[in-house]
Amino acid sequence: MKTTTGLYIGLMSGTSMDGVDAALVQFSEGQPTLLACHTENYPEHLYKGLQRLCQPGSDEINRLGRLDRVVGKIFAKAVNALLAKADVDAKDIVAIGSHGQTVRHMPNLEVGFTLQIGDPNTIAIETGIDVIADFRRKDIALGGQGAPLVPAFHQQIFAKPGVNRMIMNIGGIGNVTWLPATGNEVLGYDTGPGNTLVDAWIQQVKQEPFDLNGEWAASGIASVPLLTQLLSHPYFLQPAPKSTGRELFNQAWLEQQLSEFSQLNEEDIQSTLLDLTCHSIATELTKLSNNGEVYVCGGGALNGELMKRLQALLPHHHIDTTSALGIDPKWVEGIAFAWLAMRHVAGLPANLPAVTGASREAVLGARFPAQ
Template identity: 75%
Template structure:
């Protein structure tokens, strides 16, 4: 059996599908062999969105959804293998991120919770699963996020060159690669697609604002933008991480109470500028110039990338395709890499990024047999 093939599974804050990637780590750089996105069925999506807010009967709902999401992840793996023409016995392990339903690292006893039962994935695929990557870092006093900067450092860094990797999923996060491995930083800047998706879903019943066209049809309201940017999270210094707990539809509705007369497209434009401004102001705290490479779903939003470029004239902006990795699959490949690190008994967190006391091997193994 080859020891170089791993699968990465990722479902992010935006819950727009389960990304499954098959990665070969035999060479100097990870090689994407095949990729597949498994849609999240409507009933499951509604259940997950409900679970992300406090409510009744949570433990029973959590238990059921944990198993259901595990089965969905297993289906994504089996469809990926069929697409790639590869057998389960050829895969060393699956690295599963799970689906985050709570991320609250700043409480007195901080915690993070991802569901998608790894035992179910292992049983339904016949492949060992490595999962639960975030909680070791939290146990060591860290934020448990972001975890991808260690992967970005290995794959994208260039000695003596200042690079920033910007991942725009539901939440946006940046990895600062200053050309010196000891000085790598990374943190969540705030909302990425989560609010712009929520608004276009509510007023236009579209899953997302394709290429930012709806936002571009409106005009940003400066007063609303200033109010949104006054959220205390944006003033925090790193390490910091966030999620739906802070930036969600309920918070947005609260912010819009005094702006009932605003045009829907103007709100969409303002929310897009919230994403861009919060990203840009955090980037400027790190460096005034360099190379910026965008990945995640936001990389496909032309309006977002254009507005970001106008805010960051000192940066050249491209997607991670320029570095040889399709922007859609970067996070999935990162979780395959995290599984590889666990398999090799090597640490995968960066204390300067998460605030953990020390580096550690992340995750736990759930054998198929």
């Protein structure tokens, strides 16, 4: 087994499909320090191409193959920009951990699968650094959901004996990690929509990429009947382990739900969609514990209106962002994929069967050498 020290890069692109976050991380015996970070935004044509690829359509294999390479090149561009910013040589990096860009996540089919693109061979060649990628499919092969994978990282970095803690990542989809005070089994699963629907609605109506600080949602009044209908989605009643994505919570589903609510103001719909995120999260957190510490990361941590509503729904919980624990909420997942690469290089397991439903722990990912 190799050492768990050295420099790694984590690459993360989530459900929002707006770009890739690159994090340069120094590990000292498994503990991370973020040294530098960079975000490479997707060009508009790539964003639209990925959106189309997420819906069944014609010529899918050709489009998939082309976008696999294009996303790989963007990921490599992010790495090279990060190295230039940090003034670090590629030869000093042990490996890149690349999440890839999810275009399908269907773990509950008779033969379940998950698919991430962003060709790791292309990343390795264009950066000169070995790439560890394809982290999710080993867990799927072992009967798991392939997601979420970050709870194992959360456990190592954020758990505190004697304190009930929940790490709530709110990206496009929300996922929670339960770190019990007793040190008993860690749990984690996707709670449902995070930012994906509120982003989709403001993009459709106002052509803005996201609702800055939740200001548009704050200007509206949530519709209780619409919220009740949205919360009736069967996913919210499923027991864990469970995971979800754009396959369930997408613009087509949203339009279907809104068909009976055409009388609502646009800002009231936005407010209701934010309530859907907050209510679905609060319900799951309350199931785990009726008190304790909640630390939010991901883009949702930067949405003041979301954080305010979450605290109102969870008056007995202490709610903060992971900044209070020493890690910028925007970079938790990027650091996590650097950690997953480090675990692979060290020959250490990185999944939690209680979280994903896999039959056993496993070393995740495959190595794609630059040479």
